[in-house]
Amino acid sequence: MTINQLIQQLIDEGNRLRMIKQEDEIYIRNRILSLLKLDTFSIEEKTEPFSTLNGSKVDEDLIIVELVESIVEYATREKLIDDYFDEKEIFSAKLIDCFLSRPSEVNEKFWQDYRQSPKKATDEFYHFSKLSNYIQMKRIKRNIFFQVPTEYGALDITINLSKPEKDPRQIALERSVPKEKEYPRCLLCIENEGYAGRIGHPARSNHRTIRIPMGEETWYFQYSPYVYYNEHCILLSEEHRKMKISRETFERLLRFVEQFPHYFMGSNADLPIVGGSILSHDHYQGGRYEFPMASAKSDYNFKLKQFPNISASTVKWPMSVIRLQSQDKDELVEASDFILNRWKEYSDPEIGIMAYSNNTPHNTITPIARRKGRDFEVDLVLRNNRTDEKHPLGIFHPHEDVHHIKKENIGLIEVMGLAVLPARLKDEVQEVEKYLRNEPNEIADYHLPWAMEIKNKYGTFHKNEIHKIIQNEIGMKFLKVLSDAGVFKRNEKGQKAFQKFISFLNK
Structure with missing residues (x-):
């Protein structure tokens, strides 16, 4: 296809998807020509609708993405942009931005849809975020996903292949760029909306957010560019400030699920090791997905003396979870804040829980809020980030025997039962499978004890079973990860200690 044909196909596809109106066609074409430094255009012979690429059929949802990528390839060949990942991402986002409404118009439509139903509002905005390629659906489809049955229900496992690896030239270029720039201040700041991007900072020309009133503040609602589950969304503060779990956190989480009862909303913890990857900007994560932890049953029901109208229980889960239920949102806020403050001061040296080291908390x-019919439900996952000589990365953190599978922090998503595992595992696991089939292999040294353990566990097995066995064993490693992160272990000593803390709440 010629560049003129690609441009026209892109415009035709924008029309088909109702991203633009026919009256916008000439204006948008001229914006694209400007980006491509072209000053003429001729409507050539019509081509068939863009449905194949290199002989392969293109997913209808990804036609816009494929067309944009083809135009970016043209721009690279013509030396309009450098052949670096970030340069191509910036150009791609600018192309798609030609088809997008301004933030004010996107917000106006969202709240018009909301008046019909909250679900319609999020459905339409999610669809928009995929069409705009802000949600990187083509890359997300590369991820490997499977479930593993356990005594706590099925755990979700994903090997994250969606974030592309940067080539050495790109990495070297990033290192050469001065770091003193502070705009936007971080990847979550609202200043990213419409920001072109630069080397080392992602392209955001195609980024739009929804303004959500949260008491006296305005918060900003968007979807994650690399969604790990259905409608994986982010709610972020307008002010660039550090993460902090407080009474206001519970108020905001419950206010959000009151406005959007088909979504859950939760927060990473606010301390290093047990927190998420970005603690510099106050934000929450939610979505429309039933996580394994949400399906977990109550383990032990109890009453909170100060809050007699609230149903409270511990949860049958490898981590230590208190679940509160009530139709009274305000009382849930008070109870959650009460438990948070009691927990922050709680120590039990017999099981390694110390509230402070000197003055370090x-x-x-890690809190999660959701609706269950007319009830509000809050899960409070108790966390502790202390370290010692034996566990320098964290006592209640994945221990060394699981680091070959998962070494990173256990944040909100993992807490709820979805393992986000590194891309390296895709190839490494294939080498483990070869080892188990007694074939020539390049198994990593750090996987060898695990592979030998699997051999000893299963003895002889059919070669066709190995892939499924490896998946189940990865799931068991993730279960161990969650157990390591639990402050009250799922044994007699740990559960007695949990009961002791509950008694402390009622003193």
Whole structure:
């Protein structure tokens, strides 16, 4: 296809998807020509609708993406942009931005849809975020996903292949760029909306957010560019400030699920090791997905003396979870804040829980809010980030025997039962499978004890079973990861200690 044909196909596809109106066609074409430094255009012989690429059929949802990528390839060949990942991403986002409404128009449509139903509003905005390629659906489809049955229900496992690896030239270029720039201040700041991007900072020309009132503040609602589950969304503060779990956190989480009852909303913990990857900007994560932890049953029901109208229980889960239920949102806020403050000051040296080292705090909570019919439900996952000589990365953190599978922090998503595992595992696991089939292999040294353990566990097995066995064993490693992160272990000593803490709440 010629560049003129590609441009026209892109415009035709924008019309088909109702991203633009026919009256916009000439204006958008001229914007694209400007980006491509072209000053003429001729409507050539019509081509068939763009449905194949290199002989392969293109997913209808990805036609826009494929066309944009073809135009980016043209721009690279013509030396309009450098052949670096970030340069191509910036150009791609600018192309798609030609088809997108301004933030004010996107927000106006969202709240018009909301008046019909909250679900319609999020459905339409999610669809928009995929069409705009802000949600990187083509890359997300590369991820490997499977479930593994356990005594706590099925755990979700994903090997994250969606974030492309940067070539050495790109990495070297990033290192050469001065770091003093502070705009936007971080990847979550609202200043990213419409920001072109630069080397080392992602392209955001095609980024739009929804303004959500949260008491006296305005918060900003968007979807994650690399969604790990259905409608994986982010709610972020307008102010660039550090993560902090507080009474206001519970108020915001519950206010959000009151406005959007088909979504859950939760927060990473606010301390290093047990927190998420970005603690510099106050934000929450939610979506429309039933996580394994949400399906977990109550383990032990109890009453909170100060909050007699609230149903409270511990949860049958490898981590230590208190679940609160009530139709009274305000009382849930008070109860959650009460438990947070009690937990922050709680120590039990017999099981390694110390609230402070000198003046450094160690206890915090990972909270999750959702609706269950007319009830509001809050899960409070108790966390502690203390370290010692034996566990320098964290006592209640994945221990060394699981680092070959998962070494990173256990944040909100993992807490709820979805393992986000590194891309390296895709190839490494194939070498483990070869080892188990007694074939020539390049198994990594750090996987060898695990592979030998699997051989000893299963003895002889059919070669066709190996892939499924490896998946199940990865799931068992993730279960161990969650157990390591639990402050009250799922044994007699740990559960007695949990009961002791519950008694402390009622003193």
